[in-house]
Amino acid sequence: MREYSVFDILGPVMVGPSSSHTAGASRLALLARSVAGGTPQEVQILLHGSFAETYQGHGSDLALLGGLLGLGPDDVAIKDAYNLAQEAGLKYTFTPINLGESYHPNTVKFIIKTANNEKITVTGASIGGGNVLITEINDFSVELKGDLPTLISNHYDVPGVIAQVSLILAQHEINIAFMRVFRKEKRKIATMVLETDELVPQSVLDEILQVEQVVDVRFVEPI
Amino acid sequence: MKTLNYVQDLIKEAEKRKVKISTIVKEYEAQKRETEIKEIEKEMLKQWQVMKESINTGLKEVRRSMGGLIGGEGKKLQDYLVKSNTLAGEKINLAVARALAVAEVNASMGKIVAAPTGGSCGIIPGALVTVQEELGLEDEVLVDALFTAAGIGIVIAKNASISGAQGGCQAECGAAAGMAAAACVELAGGSPSMAGHSCGIALKNILGLVCDPVAGLVEVPCAKRNAMGVSLALVSADMALAGIESVIPVDEVIIAMGQVGENLPETLRETAKGGLAVSDTGKKIAESYKQEK
Ligand code: SF4
Numbered sequence: 001m002r003e004y005s006v007f008d009i010l011g012p013v014m015v016g017p018s019s020s021h022t023a024g025a026s027r028l029a030l031l032a033r034s035v036a037g038g039t040p041q042e043v044q045i046l047l048h049g050s051f052a053e054t055y056q057g058h059g060s061d062l063a064l065l066g067g068l069l070g071l072g073p074d075d076v077a078i079k080d081a082y083n084l085a086q087e088a089g090l091k092y093t094f095t096p097i098n099l100g101e102s103y104h105p106n107t108v109k110f111i112i113k114t115a116n117n118e119k120i121t122v123t124g125a126s127i128g129g130g131n132v133l134i135t136e137i138n139d140f141s142v143e144l145k146g147d148l149p150t151l152i153s154n155h156y157d158v159p160g161v162i163a164q165v166s167l168i169l170a171q172h173e174i175n176i177a178f179m180r181v182f183r184k185e186k187r188k189i190a191t192m193v194l195e196t197d198e199l200v201p202q203s204v205l206d207e208i209l210q211v212e213q214v215v216d217v218r219f220v221e222p223i
Numbered sequence: 224m225k226t227l228n229y230v231q232d233l234i235k236e237a238e239k240r241k242v243k244i245s246t247i248v249k250e251y252e253a254q255k256r257e258t259e260i261k262e263i264e265k266e267m268l269k270q271w272q273v274m275k276e277s278i279n280t281g282l283k284e285v286r287r288s289m290g291g292l293i294g295g296e297g298k299k300l301q302d303y304l305v306k307s308n309t310l311a312g313e314k315i316n317l318a319v320a321r322a323l324a325v326a327e328v329n330a331s332m333g334k335i336v337a338a339p340t341g342g343s344c345g346i347i348p349g350a351l352v353t354v355q356e357e358l359g360l361e362d363e364v365l366v367d368a369l370f371t372a373a374g375i376g377i378v379i380a381k382n383a384s385i386s387g388a389q390g391g392c393q394a395e396c397g398a399a400a401g402m403a404a405a406a407c408v409e410l411a412g413g414s415p416s417m418a419g420h421s422c423g424i425a426l427k428n429i430l431g432l433v434c435d436p437v438a439g440l441v442e443v444p445c446a447k448r449n450a451m452g453v454s455l456a457l458v459s460a461d462m463a464l465a466g467i468e469s470v471i472p473v474d475e476v477i478i479a480m481g482q483v484g485e486n487l488p489e490t491l492r493e494t495a496k497g498g499l500a501v502s503d504t505g506k507k508i509a510e511s512y513k514q515e516k
Contacts, residue, residue, distance in 0.1 A: 002381070003226060006252045007266065009339050009376035009385065009402075010369055013273050016329030016341050017289060017441040023337075050439065057290040057440040057512065059332045079332045128386060130337070 012130050013074045020106055021051065021058035024126025026078065029067025030223040031134055031146045032110040032122040037218070039069055042091040042113040049105035051126075052096035061094055064108065068092075072223075073130060099123075104135075140191040141182045146223045148177055148195040153208065153217035157183055157190040161213045165192065168207050174198045189215065224251045227377050229474045230405075230419050237415040244405070244415050245367035248374030267366045270336045274325070274348035277335045281324025288330035290440040290512060296447070297324030314353060315454050322349030322453040326446035339376050339385040339398055342436075342445040346399035346452035347372055347406070353457070354410045364410065371409045372402035375422055382474070383481030387434035388493040390484025396448040397429035397480070403456035404463070413464045423469030423476045425459035430476075431483050433491035435498025438509040444499055 014023040033039060045064055047055050055061050059078070065085045066078035077084065085092060099107060104125035112120045124134035124144075134144035137152060144150055151169075155161045166176060175197040183190035200219045208217050224236060224247055237244045253260045280286075285295035300320040303309070309316045322345035329335045329344050338347040347369075355365050376385060379398045384390030404425040405418040413421070429451070437443040469476065490497030499505050 003255065004377045004380050005255060006248060006263070006370060006373035006377065007270075009373045009380060010267070010270055010347070011336060011338075013270060013334065013336050014341070015332050016335050016344070017332065018341050019337050022332070022341070054439040057438065057442075059289050062332065074334060076332075076334050128388075129340075 008129065014130065015059075015063070015074060015076055015078050018058045019130045020126045020128055021054065021060045022063045023073040023130035024106065024128075024132050025051070025058075025060040025108065026063035026067040026071070026073040027130060027132045027146065027223055028108055028124045028126055028134075029064045029110070030070070030072065031124065031132065031144065031220070032112065033068050033070060034146070034220045034223060035122050035134070035137060035152075035218065036112045036114045036120055038115050039088060039090060040112045040114050041089070041117075043068060044111040045092060045094050046097040046099070046109040046111070047094060048097055048099040048103055048107040048109070051106055051108055052098075055094070065090070065092060137191075140184075140189075142191055142193050143180060144193060144220065146220070148197070149199050149222050150220040151194040151196060151200055151217065152220060153192050154189050154215040155192065155211070156213040156215070157187050158213055161211060162192065164211045165194075165208055165214070168204065168211075169194070169196065169200070172204050174200055174204065225254065227251050227374060228381060230375060230378050230422065230477070231472065231474050233374055233378075234415040234419050243367060243371065243409055244374060244418055245370040245409065248370040251374070252370070264366055267369050268362065271362060271366055271369060273334060273336050274338070275352060277325045277328045277333065277344075278321045278348055278352055280333055281328040282320065286327055286331035286333065288327065288440075288442050289332060290330070290438060290442050292437065292440065292442040292508065293330055293446050294327055297321065297327055311454075314357065315457055318349045318353040318453045318457060319450045321352055322346055322449040323446060325349065326449045330442050330446060339380070339402070340387070340395045342387065342441045343395040343399040343449065343452060345446070345449035346396060346456060347403045349449065349453040350403040350407055350456045351410070354407050358410060360410060368406040368410050371418065372406040375402045375405045378474070379477055379480070382477045384484050390481065391432055391487045391492055392434040392448060393426075393429050393432040393480055394484055395434070396452040397426060397432055400429060400452040400455045400459070401426040403453065404459040407456060407460035408463050411460065411464055413460075417463045419473045420467070420469045421459045421463035423471065423473035424462055424467070425455050426473070426476045426480055427469065427471065428455055428459070430480055433487060433498045434493045435491060435500045436493065436495055437500050437505040438512045439495040439500075440512075443505075443508075
């Protein structure tokens with residue numbers, strides 16, 4: 001049985017009305033922003049399941065935009081997110097969509113154009129009590145909770161890559177708390193999600209990128 | 224205490240050591256987080272301050288909810304009780320006004336503490352602020368009472384649920400009432416076992432309450448169920464302080480609550496497919512809300 005903290009019961013401090021549809025929406029967007037490396041230029045927000053049905057009445061739209069702008073779930077400025085988005089020059093659209101049965105009923109998909117003109121898609125769900133889980137980045141499956149610093153890399157799935165990456169982290173005294181590898185097929189592209197105890201600086205990312213089989217790597221700050 | 228499974232364990236330990244339930248809960252949390260009790264008290268004090276602010280905000284300004292269904296009810300009741308002789312008494316009406324006010328702040332995207340959820344967030348602050356004022360207590364004592372409430376909440380989350388989608392509204396407004404009832408007994412100087420009885424009495428009164436939000440919004444009936452929760456908490460606390468006991472022990476009530484929740488059909492668990500959500504008016508509201516969109 002799960003051992004709860006008292007603050008799971010009394011908390012979070014949040015802007016209402018719904019821990020899953022408002023606070024959770026805000027945290028999902030904060031994580032998407034973190035994956036995108038900052039406030040995006042443009043974003044298409046696709047809303048699935050109960051998000052599609054009640055997003056306005058729960059202020060999910062405001063919470064999502066607020067999160068993309070970097071506002072936390074307890075920031076009352078969320079209510080003004082439409083104006084703030086305009087000031088920040090963030091272009092957005094909201095579209096209800098049916099992603100299919102296999103998705104959690106509270107799922108959001110972000111199609112993002114980053115500040116560096118990169119295109120990234122991030123899909124995640126609000127799984128209750130304000131907790132969230134990112135399940136896909138660029139159509140690769142991942143599991144990202146956002147409570148620890150996280151490194152996400154894509155690499156060619158051959159023996160030894162994981163060892164090389166963890167060696168680089170070890171040399172910089174970055175401790176791995178949790179690691180998972182996701183892949184569609186053996187010996188093709190694999191996605192590695194590494195949760196660490198320390199933040200990973202850009203210089204270490206550059207070093208990891210030099211490992212021959214590594215295609216890309218990004219660091220996601222905890223939210 | 225390494226795990227916190229039953230209210231009875233809290234009561235036994237507290238009575239053996241002649242301390243309050245909150246003391247045991249604080250030790251549990253500090254151990255779990257590997258931190259000092261002072262640290263978690265500080266964090267809880269912040270929550271308490273947000274709770275009090277949310278009452279003030281809600282009673283000061285009339286705020287229309289996001290879905291437009293509610294707003295201003297807390298203030299209405301407060302104005303009424305100042306002007307008229309109430310039927311149920313001033314204090315309990317004041318507690319209800321406060322609970323409504325917090326629920327309205329929540330529904331209008333103001334800042335609140337989920338307690339245990341957004342829909343039920345007015346009950347604990349409404350009850351505790353009213354008791355604080357009545358007994359002239361310091362904030363530190365209130366922080367303790369919040370730990371007692373949360374400790375009971377942990378037991379409910381483990382053996383039943385604190386989510387309307389899982390267990391119906393008994394799991395949200397009901398749980399909040401049970402938690403508040405125990406906390407109020409502690410504030411009034413009642414024994415740990417009285418706190419347990421008070422929680423048991425409160426929960427027995429809401430067993431089976433369904434979750435049926437109109438148009439799927441946290442507005443109707445949610446806000447007004449906070450009125451039920453806060454008054455139930457205060458009345459249950461008074462009953463326990465008078466020496467009235469819950470014949471069914473509190474932990475058994477909680478387990479029954481869990482089973483009742485499991486037996487509730489899905490239509491009555493936050494899906495907006497049953498109860499008030501499908502009343503004629505509920506359906507009309509949902510329809511016009513969809514069109515507006
Ligand atoms: S009716 Fe449902 S959504 Fe509303 S407060 Fe109760 S449990 Fe929460």
